[in-house]
Amino acid sequence: MIEIDNLHVRFNSDKGEVHAVRGVSINVAQGEFYTLLGPSGCGKTTTLRCLAGLESPSEGRIAVGDTVVHDSAKGISVPTFKRDLAMVFQSYAIWPHLTVFENVAFPLREMKQKVAEAEVERRVKGALELVQLSGYESRPAPFLSGGQQQRLALARAIVREASVVLFDEPLSNLDAKLRAETRLELRNLVKRLGMTALYVTHDQTEALTMADRVAIMREGVIAQEATPTEIYKRPVSRFVASFIGQCNFAEGKITQPATASGNGLIETEWGNLAYSTQGRDAKEEVSVAVRPENVRLADATTPADTPRITGKVADIVFLGECLECKVSLGQSDLITRLHPSSAVAVGDAVDVVVMADDVALLAV
Amino acid sequence: MNNSASVSATDMDGKRPHNLRNIAAKFFPWAVLLLVFALVAAPIFSLVVGAFSQSRLPNEFSLDNMGLGNFHAVWVEQRIDLVLWNTAVYVIGATVFGISTAAVLAWLVERSDMPGKMWIYAGVPLGIAVPGILHAISWVLLLSPRSGFVNRGWMHMTGAEGPLFDIYTMTGLIFAEGLRLVPVAFLMLVPLMRSMDPSLEEAAAVSGASPMRTTRRVTLALLLPGVLAISIFQAITALENFEIPGILGMPVNLHVFSTRVFNLIENIGAIPAFGQANAAAVFYLAIALVVSFFYLRLVRHSERYTIITGKGYTPRAVRLGAWRYPAIGAAALFLFVSIVLPFLVLLYVSLVGYLRQPSIEAFQTFSFKHYATVFNQPRVGRVMWNTISLTLMSATTVTALSFVIAYIVVRTRFKARYTLDVMSFMPHSIPGIVLGLALFWLLVQFDSLTGASTFGSLGSLVVGFTILFLAYAVRAMSVAMIQVHPDLEDAAKLCGAPPWRVAIRIFAPLLMPTLVGIWIYVAMLSVRFISLPLILSQGGNNEVLGVMIWSLWNNGNINSVGAIGIMLMSAMFALALTLRILGFGKTTGGTSV
Secondary structure: OEEEEEEEEEEEEOOEEEEEEEEEEEEEOOOOEEEEEOOOOOOHHHHHHHHHOOOOOOEEEEEEOOEEEEEOOOOEEOOHHHOOEEEEOOOOOOOOOOEHHHHHHHHHHOOOOOOOHHHHHHHHHHHHHHOOOOOOOOOEHHHOOHHHHHHHHHHHHHOOOOOEEEEEOOOOOOOHHHHHHHHHHHHHHHHHOOOEEEEEEOOHHHHHHHOOEEEEEEOOEEEEEEOHHHHHHOOOOHHHHHHOOOOEEEEEEEEEOOOOOOOEEEEEOOEEEEEOOOOOOOOOEEEEEEOHHHEEEOOOOOOOOOOOEEEEEEEEEEOOOOEEEEEEOOOOEEEEEEOOOOOOOOOOEEEEEEOHHHOEEEOO | OOHHHHOOHHHHOOOOOHHHHHHHHHHHHHHHHHHHHHHHHHHHHHHHHHHHEOOOOHHHOOOOOEOOHHHHHHHHHOOHHHHHHHHHHHHHHHHHHHHHHHHHHHHHHHHEOOOOHHHHHHHHHHHHHOOHHHHHHHHHHHHOOOOOHHHHHHHHHHOOOOOOOOOOOHHHHHHHHHHHHHHHHHHHHHHHHHOOOHHHHHHHHHOOOOHHHHHHHHHHHHHHHHHHHHHHHHHHHHHHOOHHHHHHOHHHOOOOHHHHHHHHHHOOOOOOOHHHHHHHHHHHHHHHHHHHHHHHHHHHHHHHHOOOOOOOOOOOOEOOHHHHHHHHHHHHHHHHHHHHHHHHHHHHHHHOOOOOOOOHHHHHOOOOHHHHHHHHOHHHHHHHHHHHHHHHHHHHHHHHHHHHHHHHHHHOOOOOHHHHHHHHHHHHHOOHHHHHHHHHHHHHHHHHHHOOOOOOOHHHHHHHHHHHHHHHHHHHHHHHHHHOOHHHHHHHHHOOOOHHHHHHHHHHHHHHHHHHHHHHHHHHHHHHOOHHHHHHOOHHHOOOHHHHHHHHHHOOOHHHHHHHHHHHHHHHHHHHHHHHHOOHHHHHHHHOO
16 A cells, blocks of 8 residues: 655755665555654654655655655656645644634545535544544634644544555654553554554554554664564564663574574573574574563473573562562673562572573574 | 742842841832833823813913813814824835735745845844934935936936826835834744744645645635734834824825824924824824734734744745746845935935935045034034933833833732733833823923923933833843743752842843843834934933934935934944844744734
């Protein structure tokens, strides 16, 4: 549904030329919820704005559905208002001089074929109902709360029934509680209406909970593109691993490669680790990443072939849903997340284990 | 809300004399309120009472001789209804012309890719430096029907019988006043255009609206309320202006309110009709108040249209294409006509031997003798001294008083702070001529009661200017103070700084550009403004430069006017440049809206 091919964007700024997007290629299927995640300045919003036609790419090709909307090589550039898409802005961009109803009706009134007034009314009402803003029709738009403005922006985006909806950090101006509620509502709505969504955010929770597929961007390139589970469990780089959640990192050397029949072993600064990812050779230098919640206390159920790491509890932080312990291993530390009921105290000697499946080998 | 909000201006320093300090802190705001009330109400009261007085002269005023005769006379004999009509045409014409010119310039500078934007951006506000009276005089020198340089040249070249353009007409008035409105309107429009969130327009494009439709339904619709408010603000300026209609309209009996009121008391060859002048001034003031009321209403409800989200935007420039060079050409032409041309005309007049059409022979008579003449006049030293003292005193008084008022309104919980705010805005709607007349009555009564000689003193002008410019200064000051977040002061307090150190190290440096900016702007206004001094000036004690130019011009002493004008304009340009360097024009531009 969305095809972005080798997109490059260069700006002229005060500090000289900025190469904001450096060869991004994205393919979003019909009905998919695709998220671009990254720190500020990584080029994610620029990519989105190129798709909307609000920014002009220096190089590359963009297609929405069957229409090529931009092709630098062929000199094609369809102006924004002729593209079949809708967008929710970070600032919401609610027109302050129009009422709630007129804000939503705006895209309908701008359609090529004139929409009958009764039809406009029906569709606006429908859209407002979907976002639970019924009854606010005649209110001047600035007299809405932040959350309501956000939903109004959403209603305006869906009323047009465009095949693609773009979201530019739409939840970043809401407070934490409202943001959590809105996340799922928004995803469900998009799914229910069968729209294809491209969603830009810097919030990892949003990306993990909402997206079908996530692309993590850094310095104008996509660092990794995968499903949220895959990204979380198998990050390909230190950047991806630490951008999404917390992680322990170590350098190591493979002493025994993993095969189809059994786990391999890596010698790291923490001690030996079992791992299961195949395709690495013996003696290969590797970086490993282990999530804190996957570092467990060894107990009776721990398989015998999983190497134990002995250390000393150096620090405990109570986080409510878990205990975060720093286990000192002499040269290095391991952060672990334990169930709050775990009986550990600072100074205890503990054995911790990491299951072979929980060890991620980083590509870089 | 927090501690600093309850601290008033007086307890900025020290903690010792506890009781005294508390009492002072409690009564100080009331004293300020009373002062502002007195400054506004006393002159207006005497003006209105004077309008009912049927004695011939103000000092013959008696309660036994009161009546409605003046109003009747003004309406029936003086045909004030015609003046009303003229004023309406003049104000509306000048506002529409001025605002549209300023809007085009602001749009080119803010939203287009016109080359040389920075020059226009820096140049337009310099127009503030050209005093209205000199503007008007230079137009007369160029476009007076028989002797204007342009008209003479035109008739000479084409053999035409009549002039190309007669400046002594309503069109001339509108043209000259419209041009004069541009700099301030421009300074107000630029932030308005800059503050618009470009995503509002992008949202329209994403919703399928073509660029034309986006401009109409979003851009213009959003700008409209702001532009309307600025237009009314400028209309008030045009309404109270005296210099332009005084030079261009009065000689041919083309009267607007300001000149009519003046004409009733200063008409050569006629007996001054003080009571009637007051009656006309009451009409005049009423109109100004109504317009100001609409302005305040409009501004108060402007939150509905708040499009300022506090972010700095850099909207993409609209590509002008082939129109880029015509655009910069037109903008440069504006700068030439409104700033360079008046300067050149006066420069020519000040240097040429005797007044004649510019030519090679005329250039050969160039000398500095008119400058010498000016300096050889004994009154000049006195006038210069008066002007400088008046400027320094007015600017300082206004800056200090507006600081105190703004502090009370913004930073304290003084009960009547809203009243104080509104009251300090009131004088904005009092035209200079009206205030001059009102003070004239007040001072004459005061002097005849007490035997003092306040009338004809320099102090009377300082009081007058303080009243006239207070509204502007308080608004600019309040806005600047609001922007200094109280947390900044609280943070300094928590770092252990005593209140007076907070004031010196935090508050003062943050507000300094505003204080200096207001000071310079009021100083410039004090030099430019001649309507009030014209009425209150009585001989050497308080004659100022503007008044001297006025009388020299009316006596036909044109070369001296040129010489004084050039010196005055040079000083004003220096002040205006300082103001620009402080970046003050940028911040206050939007605040008065």
